[in-house]
Amino acid sequence: xxxxxxxxxxxxxxxxxxxxxxxxxxxxxxxxxxxxxxxxxxxxxxxxxxxxxxxxxxxxxxxxxxxxxxxxxxxxxxxxxxxxxxxxxxxxxxxxxxxxxxxxxxxxxxxxxxxxxxxxxxxxxxxxxxxxxxxxxxxxxxxxxxxxxxxxxxxxxxxxxxxxxxxxxxxxxxxxxxxxxxxxxxxxxxxxxxxxxxxxxxxxxxxxxxxxxxxxxxxxxxxxxxxxxxxxxxxxxxxxxxxxxxxxxxxxxxxxxxxxxxxxxxxxxxxxxxxxxxxxxxxxxxxxxxxxxxxxxxxxxxxxxxxxxxxxxxxxxxxxxxxxxxxxxxxxxxxxxxxxxxxxxxxxxxxxxxxxxxxxxxxxxxxxxxxxxxxxxxxxxxxxxxxxxxxxxxxxxxxxxxxxxxxxxxxxxxxxxxxxxxxxxxxxxxxxxxxxxxxxxxxxxxxxxxxxxxxxxxxxxxxxxxxxxxxxxxxxxxxxxxxxxxxxxxxxxxxxxxxxxxxxxxxxxxxxxxxxxxxxxxxxxxxxxxxxxxxxxxxxxxxxxxxxxxxxxxxxxxxxxxxxxxxxx
Amino acid sequence: xxxxxxxxxxxxxxxxxxxxxxxxxxxxxxxxxxxxxxxxxxxxxxxxxxxxxxxxxxxxxxxxxxxxxxxxxxxxxxxxxxxxxxxxxxxxxxxxxxxxxxxxxxxxxxxxxxxxxxxxxxxxxxxxxxxxxxxxxxxxxxxxxxxxxxxxxxxxxxxxxxxxxxxxxxxxxxxxxxxxxxxxxxxxxxxxxxxxxxxxxxxxx
Numbered sequence: 001x002x003x004x005x006x007x008x009x010x011x012x013x014x015x016x017x018x019x020x021x022x023x024x025x026x027x028x029x030x031x032x033x034x035x036x037x038x039x040x041x042x043x044x045x046x047x048x049x050x051x052x053x054x055x056x057x058x059x060x061x062x063x064x065x066x067x068x069x070x071x072x073x074x075x076x077x078x079x080x081x082x083x084x085x086x087x088x089x090x091x092x093x094x095x096x097x098x099x100x101x102x103x104x105x106x107x108x109x110x111x112x113x114x115x116x117x118x119x120x121x122x123x124x125x126x127x128x129x130x131x132x133x134x135x136x137x138x139x140x141x142x143x144x145x146x147x148x149x150x151x152x153x154x155x156x157x158x159x160x161x162x163x164x165x166x167x168x169x170x171x172x173x174x175x176x177x178x179x180x181x182x183x184x185x186x187x188x189x190x191x192x193x194x195x196x197x198x199x200x201x202x203x204x205x206x207x208x209x210x211x212x213x214x215x216x217x218x219x220x221x222x223x224x225x226x227x228x229x230x231x232x233x234x235x236x237x238x239x240x241x242x243x244x245x246x247x248x249x250x251x252x253x254x255x256x257x258x259x260x261x262x263x264x265x266x267x268x269x270x271x272x273x274x275x276x277x278x279x280x281x282x283x284x285x286x287x288x289x290x291x292x293x294x295x296x297x298x299x300x301x302x303x304x305x306x307x308x309x310x311x312x313x314x315x316x317x318x319x320x321x322x323x324x325x326x327x328x329x330x331x332x333x334x335x336x337x338x339x340x341x342x343x344x345x346x347x348x349x350x351x352x353x354x355x356x357x358x359x360x361x362x363x364x365x366x367x368x369x370x371x372x373x374x375x376x377x378x379x380x381x382x383x384x385x386x387x388x389x390x391x392x393x394x395x396x397x398x399x400x401x402x403x404x405x406x407x408x409x410x411x412x413x414x415x416x417x418x419x420x421x422x423x424x425x426x427x428x429x430x431x432x433x434x435x436x437x438x439x440x441x442x443x444x445x446x447x448x449x450x451x452x453x454x455x456x457x458x459x460x461x462x463x464x465x466x467x468x469x470x471x472x473x474x475x476x477x478x479x480x481x482x483x484x485x486x487x488x489x490x491x492x493x494x495x496x497x498x499x500x501x502x503x504x505x506x507x508x509x510x511x512x513x514x515x516x517x518x519x520x521x522x523x524x525x526x527x528x529x530x531x532x533x534x535x536x537x538x539x540x541x542x543x544x545x546x547x548x549x550x551x552x553x554x555x556x557x558x559x560x561x562x563x564x565x566x567x568x569x
Numbered sequence: 570x571x572x573x574x575x576x577x578x579x580x581x582x583x584x585x586x587x588x589x590x591x592x593x594x595x596x597x598x599x600x601x602x603x604x605x606x607x608x609x610x611x612x613x614x615x616x617x618x619x620x621x622x623x624x625x626x627x628x629x630x631x632x633x634x635x636x637x638x639x640x641x642x643x644x645x646x647x648x649x650x651x652x653x654x655x656x657x658x659x660x661x662x663x664x665x666x667x668x669x670x671x672x673x674x675x676x677x678x679x680x681x682x683x684x685x686x687x688x689x690x691x692x693x694x695x696x697x698x699x700x701x702x703x704x705x706x707x708x709x710x711x712x713x714x715x716x717x718x719x720x721x722x723x724x725x726x727x728x729x730x731x732x733x734x735x736x737x738x739x740x741x742x743x744x745x746x747x748x749x750x751x752x753x754x755x756x757x758x759x760x761x762x763x764x765x766x767x768x769x770x771x772x773x774x
Contacts, residue, residue, distance in 0.1 A: 002752045044602075048595045060587040067592035072600060121662050134604030174587075175595060182599065187607055194611045195618065201639055204615030204623040209662075212627070212636045215764060219643035219659075226637050226661050228625040233611035249664050253707030255639040256625065256661070261754020320669075320676040321703050324684035324695050331704035332676065333666040336653070336713040339755040343707075360707040361666035370670075460670040482668030563672050 004311065004345050007265065011272045018273065019280025025180050026148045026285055037184050044179050055170040058514035061149055062507045064174040065142055069503075072138065073109040076131040077101050080123075089124035090208025091227065096122065103491035103498075108132055110502035111139035111385055113238065113245025113356050113477035114468075114494060116486040120227040120248045125206065132245060133234050137186050138178070140241035140274070143387030144185075145177035146506045147278060148285070150391060154414070154513035157287035169514045185274075186241060194236035196266055201259035202235055203228035231257060239270035242385040244356025244477040252346075252359040253335050264338055264346075264359060271349045271357070275383035278390050290532035295393060298541050302382040306372045307348035313369035314344035319567040330369075333361025344369060347478075351376035354385035356477025363456075363464070363480040367567065370480075371560035374467060377474040378434075378548040385475055388502075391509050395430055396547070397531065398512070400540040402427070405529050413528065416521040423512055430508045435551035437500060438469045441493055442555070445469075451489050455482030459566065463559035468494065473501035630765065641712040642761050647690075648729040649767070650714070650722050652760045653701055654683055657709025667705045680704075691721055713757035716745050730771060740766055 024031050045052045056064065079086065080101040084094045096104065100116055107114040108131070119128065149171040198204040210226045231247045235257055238245055252258035258267055279299060283292020318330040329340030338346075343360035350357055351373045362373055376382060381392040402419055405412035412419040442465050445451045454461035464480040471478055472494045479485070485494070522528075530536065616623045626638040636642055641652045643659045652659070656667040669676040680703050687702060688695040699717040719741045727734040744763045748754050 003754075006752055044598060047598055049591050056587065063587040064592065067587065067589055068595055071589075071592050071596040075596065075600065118664070120664065129608045130600055130604035132604075133608055134600040134602075137603035137607065138599050175591065178595075178599075182603065187603070190607065191611060191614075195614060198611075198615035198619050198622055201622045201626050203625045204612050204619070205625070206612060207624060210625060210627060210634060210637075212634045214642045214659075215630075215635055215761065215768070216642065216644045216646050216649055219645040221643050221659055224636060224640065224642065224659070224661065226625055226627075226640055230608045230612045232615055232623075233608040236611075237607075248661075248708070250666055250708045253666065254664050255641075255708060255710065255712055256637075259626075259639050261749045265749075265753050317700070318676075318704065319671045320673070321680050321684075321700060324680045325698045325700040325703040326696060328700035330671070331700045332671070333668065333705065333707045335707050335711050336701050336715055336757045337711075337754050342754065358707075361668055363668040363670060364666060364676075366671055455668060456670050456673050458672055460672050463670075480668070480670075481666070482670075563670065567672055 001341070003342055004307070007268050007345060010265075011269045011276055014269065015273055015276035016280050018277035020284055022185065022277055022281040023284030025184050026152070026177065026281070033184055041179055041183055044183070045175070048175055050173065050175045052173065052176045055173055057168055058149075058153070058171050058510045061171050061174045062510055065146065065506065066503065069109050069142070072135060073105045076108065076135060077105040079127050079131040080104055083124040083127040086124065086126045088126035088129070088206070091124070093122060093124045099488045099491040100486055103495050105131075106495035106498045107477065108135040108245065109139060110475050110498045111143055111241070111243060111354075111388070112472065112475040112498050112502070113243045114472055114479065114498065115245050115249075115477070116491060118249030119246065125229050128234060128247065129230060133237060136234070136237045136241050136243040136245070137182060137190065140243065140386035141178050141181035141186050143385060143506070144181050144274075144278065145174055145387070146510060147387035147391050148172065148177055149174075150394065150509055150513040151282060151286055154516045155282075155286045155288065155291070155394070169517045171510065171514060186237070190233065190237040190240050193240055193266065193270055194232040197235055197263055198232040200263035200266070202232040202263065203256055204230060204232040206230060228256070235267070236270070238357055239267045239355070240274060242271070242275060242353050242355045244350065246357055250361065250481075251357050253333075253361065255335070255337075258359055261337060261342075264342060267357070267359070268342070268346050268349060271346070271353055271355045272383055274386050275353045275389055278387065279383070282390065288532065294532055294537045295390070298537050299382050299393070301541065302379065302544070303348070303352055306352070306376055306382070307345060310348045310369045310372040311341050311344040313366045313372070314340040316366055318364075318366065330364070330366050333364030335360065347373055348376060350478055351476060352382040352384070354380060354389060354474050354476045356471065358478050361481060362467075362478055363482045367460075367560040367564035370463060371556055373478075374463075374470060374552070374556065374560065375548060377470045377476050378552050379544055380474040381544065388475065388505060392505060395427055395505070395509055396544050397540055398423070398427055399431065400536065400543045401529065401531060403543060404536060404539050408529065410527060410529055413522060414516060414531070416524055416528070417516045417519040418522065423515060426508050426512050430505055431547065433500065433504055434473055437497055438466070438473050439555065441469045441497060442466050445489070445493070453484030453487060453490070455484065459559055459563040462555070463563065466555055466559055469497055472497040475502050628761070628765070636761055638759060638762060639712060641710045644760065644764060648726055649764045650719060650726065650760050653711050653714060654679070654703070654705040655709040655711070656705050659710055661710050664709045666707045666709060691725060693721070712759050712761060714760055716741070716756055716758060719758045719763070726767070730767070732771070732774070736770070737767070740770065
């Protein structure tokens with residue numbers, strides 16, 4: 001338990017100053033970091049061809065996001081399908097099939113990193129670096145940029161017309177937000193993390209696999225090929241950028257990717273560092289300290305509740321081992337150096353933040369533990385993915401404003417700007433897309449024979465299908481990995497869930513923010529609903545939990561809960 | 570208030586547009602920076618600062634590469650400490666967990682086989698076996714076992730090697746890696762390194 005408290009504390013203590021730093025970056029104020037970065041950034045702006053002083057409407061901002069992502073995805077797709085012909089391929093790995101490459105490109109361009117392949121055996125170093133790592137740096141930065149645009153447009157404390165030039169609402173310059181995030185945040189933190197991991201033993205070389213001769217000849221493993229490569233830079237950014245896609249198939253459970261309890265500590269803190277820092281940033285950037293504190297409080301409550309339940313569950317024995325081993329925690333799919341508690345903590349963090357890396361196999365978690373992971377991803381706003389998690393939370397907050405105002409008989413408004421039918425429609429579409437898409441795809445997959453490819457009979461088979469689509473739509477990327485998911489159906493249907501689950505929850509809130517910012521501000525009266533109060537915080541929490549349960553309780557009952565009951569009986 | 574000031578500048582500033590040309594140049598530039606410069610810089614620094622770790626913590630014996638301290642190996646001979654069950658046969662190119670849920674009938678079946686085999690080999694009751702020797706690891710190449718899992722095997726190894734039980738118990742105790750600061754991680758023993766020490770001890774006797 002001390003390990004859990006230490007990791008929470010370390011993450012919060014690091015995220016706090018980082019939040020201040022982030023706010024200073026996006027407020028575009030001159031500061032000490034300019035001396036290091038400004039000249040380099042200006043060179044980048046010149047090459048791209050953008051004037052950093054210019055600003056964009058929400059449509060231009062959104063289009064810039066889509067165009068950049070489309071081009072990178074196409075380039076990545078080409079790299080994956082041609083990797084056998086490209087350099088930096090010491091282990092002579094062949095090209096990817098079209099559907100696997102499509103899924104992989106869709107998965108990484110959406111900051112999801114769901115993997116239907118095993119990196120050590122199916123990707124060259126070139127593909128790892130230029131296709132995977134580059135998307136792992138750029139996509140979280142784009143998510144953060146979108147968040148910043150939304151915060152400064154709809155939430156910042158300012159006079160009503162400050163954002164509008166020639167009568168239109170501007171939200172910022174996407175390329176400036178993106179470049180500043182990459183240069184001043186992602187790359188420096190990733191570099192430091194990568195070197196710390198390298199110190200702990202994560203491979204960091206361009207050399208190909210080593211061939212060793214195992215000690216015990218009678219054990220029927222004549223030679224052991226040990227895959228290495230530039231693993232450390234990838235592992236660092238996959239943890240920092242809520243990416244999750246690892247070098248080796250079983251991710252950070254593999255000792256080459258996560259060798260020691262110290263590396264595990266670093267990697268676990270790295271999962272939540274930026275998502276937490278963005279919440280701290282919110283108070284500074286918007287000038288609304290109470291809003292930032294309130295969001296942090298609610299997220300910590302949700303995080304602590306589900307994490308505690310998960311840790312308890314994984315410390316229960318695995319029912320399959322009853323009478324076959326001494327009573328102990330569920331160690332199936334877990335590593336001795338971490339144990340059950342540290343693995344459960346990681347599992348909770350990784351699903352809460354939409355990171356998706358794992359240090360143990362979620363498929364083998366006890367059913368209640370598995371249910372908490374699903375619940376984390378249904379909510380997808382407990383810290384959440386870099387940028388997008390907080391955007392999801394703000395959408396829930398607006399829904400709570402609407403419901404709360406109706407309950408007390410006021411017209412719904414956020415900081416004096418009215419929420420009207422158009423805004424509520426956008427909020428509804430954003431929120432309802434998730435259950436509709438996940439449940440419909442899951443239903444189709446289990447209804448048509450031959451599509452599901454589940455490895456587990458019974459109720460857990462449904463959980464495997466549900467987890468895969470939930471993870472795809474939440475842009476999480478972890479999986480119940482027993483699923484035979486490298487088929488054209490899984491690759492293509494997941495790609496649809498991935499793309500819709502990424503870009504709708506970014507573009508709709510961006511539009512919403514611009515719509516709100518364009519409205520006249522009504523003067524605050526004693527009758528206005530104030531969002532920065534504990535009462536409203538509780539209401540928001542209730543809305544989030546109820547929304548997830550109303551949408552998904554029936555399928556949770558058919559999956560993990562039914563599995564738990566059969567085990568108990 | 571400082572934020573208001575910076576927004577006032579935005580208001581006066583001209584508008585940008587979102588054209589394909591910018592997106593194309595940004596994509597190429599950022600992929601080169603993030604996918605080329607960043608990993609190559611990290612590799613150069615890492616190789617310089619931590620040369621042993623950077624190449625995979627490899628272990629040589631008599632000038633021959635025999636493995637990595639971070640990659641478990643299968644041991645079958647009775648004179649060696651045995652590793653955990655693996656769904657990957659300790660092949661690092663095929664790393665995997667079993668991915669079987671507690672409700673999977675095959676998991677129960679596999680555990681019954683492993684448990685009965687271990688109980689018979691060591692003359693103990695199945696219900697006293699350390700759980701990490703029954704459960705398959707997440708990676709399939711877990712290099713460690715728990716201290717109780719090593720203690721269980723001491724008698725068997727002493728018998729097969731014709732060595733004193735106490736000597737082996739002492740060797741095991743020397744190889745226990747404790748939790749960091751008593752907080753981070755679990756106490757554990759690296760099976761490959763323990764078996765290498767065992768071989769070295771046998772040679773000197």
